[in-house]
Amino acid sequence: MSDGKERRIGLVTGGSRGIGRGIVLELARCGMDVAIVSVSADPAVTDRGAYGVKSEVEALGRRAVVIKADVAAEADWQRILDEALAAYGAVDLLVNNAGVSLKQRFDMLETTTESYDRVMGINLRGPFFLTQLVARRMIEQAQAGRGGPMAIVFVSSISAYTSSVNRAEYCISKAGLAMCNALFADRLAEHGIGAYEIRPGIIATDMTAGVKDKYDQLILEGNLLPQKRWGQPEDVGRAVAAIARGDLAYSTGQVINVDGGFHLRRL
Numbered sequence: 558m559s560d561g562k563e564r565r566i567g568l569v570t571g572g573s574r575g576i577g578r579g580i581v582l583e584l585a586r587c588g589m590d591v592a593i594v595s596v597s598a599d600p601a602v603t604d605r606g607a608y609g610v611k612s613e614v615e616a617l618g619r620r621a622v623v624i625k626a627d628v629a630a631e632a633d634w635q636r637i638l639d640e641a642l643a644a645y646g647a648v649d650l651l652v653n654n655a656g657v658s659l660k661q662r663f664d665m666l667e668t669t670t671e672s673y674d675r676v677m678g679i680n681l682r683g684p685f686f687l688t689q690l691v692a693r694r695m696i697e698q699a700q701a702g703r704g705g706p707m708a709i710v711f712v713s714s715i716s717a718y719t720s721s722v723n724r725a726e727y728c729i730s731k732a733g734l735a736m737c738n739a740l741f742a743d744r745l746a747e748h749g750i751g752a753y754e755i756r757p758g759i760i761a762t763d764m765t766a767g768v769k770d771k772y773d774q775l776i777l778e779g780n781l782l783p784q785k786r787w788g789q790p791e792d793v794g795r796a797v798a799a800i801a802r803g804d805l806a807y808s809t810g811q812v813i814n815v816d817g818g819f820h821l822r823r824l
């Protein structure tokens with residue numbers, strides 16, 4: 558992707574581990590420099606977390622910067638963009654990947670406002686307003702004649718359409734991201750900026766580590782997935798890399814299921 562003239566820049570929230578790390582590494586492999594947003598980034602920790610991923614990117618011959626920020630915090634949104642621009646001068650791809658599940662699962666008849674606000678703040682409110690800022694910047698870049706594909710990615714979930722009554726706010730946040738994708742795709746098309754929703758299924762990360770045994774049974778022994786294996790972060794990373802390269806340039810607003818066929822209705 559990089560022709561030596563204009564470096565392509567990807568900004569990935571939650572790029573410190575799990576799916577976000579998989580996305581960052583695939584973007585680096587296809588020639589992008591990256592900005593990694595992590596809420597817990599610690600420069601003293603270099604063998605894992607955001608600085609560990611930075612080293613992995615550099616080993617692939619690409620540049621990486623770490624931005625310590627909380628995507629739920631209004632005060633951090635502009636700073637995330639400013640730090641990415643200070644490092645690289647442009648952003649070509651924003652991947653809204655950072656997200657959390659519930660600290661504790663509740664029956665939805667018992668869901669608390671505290672849990673609801675936390676999950677919605679990180680998973681939906683933050684991505685909407687961060688995207689708003691980045692989109693304005695991308696429009697300026699397009700008007701200034703920056704070439705190459707520009708896009709926004711929302712990492713939602715099969716929970717955007719699958720009911721789990723013990724984590725209602727997670728499902729609602731992901732359904733909201735699906736509409737963010739449609740809205741930004743519509744609004745930004747005239748500027749040549751794409752928007753895409755990636756819907757991961759069950760991916761092996763810290764988020765699913767606590768339910769590994771349950772999912773091992775459902776995936777490996779049961780009939781939950783047509784493709785009987787766990788998803789890996791690089792499965793999601795490769796889908797994002799296709800968007801970054803511009804391979805889906807005429808498909809704005811598209812929903813990409815990375816779920817081993819979970820979404821298929823079967824008889």
Ligand code: NAP
Pocket residue numbers: 570571572573574575576577594595596597598606626627628629654655656657658679712713714715756757758759760761762763764765
């Ligand atoms: P994970 O392993 O728990 O990693 C979460 C990532 O989000 C970390 O990089 C974390 O940064 C970051 N993060 C959390 N809160 C943040 C905040 N307030 N501000 C900035 N960064 C924050 O999760 P994952 O499984 O990779 O999931 C990534 C995304 O995919 C999430 O949106 C999740 O909902 C979605 N997803 C996951 C699965 C799955 O099966 N794993 C399935 C469908 C969708 P720190 O390292 O600094 O904490």
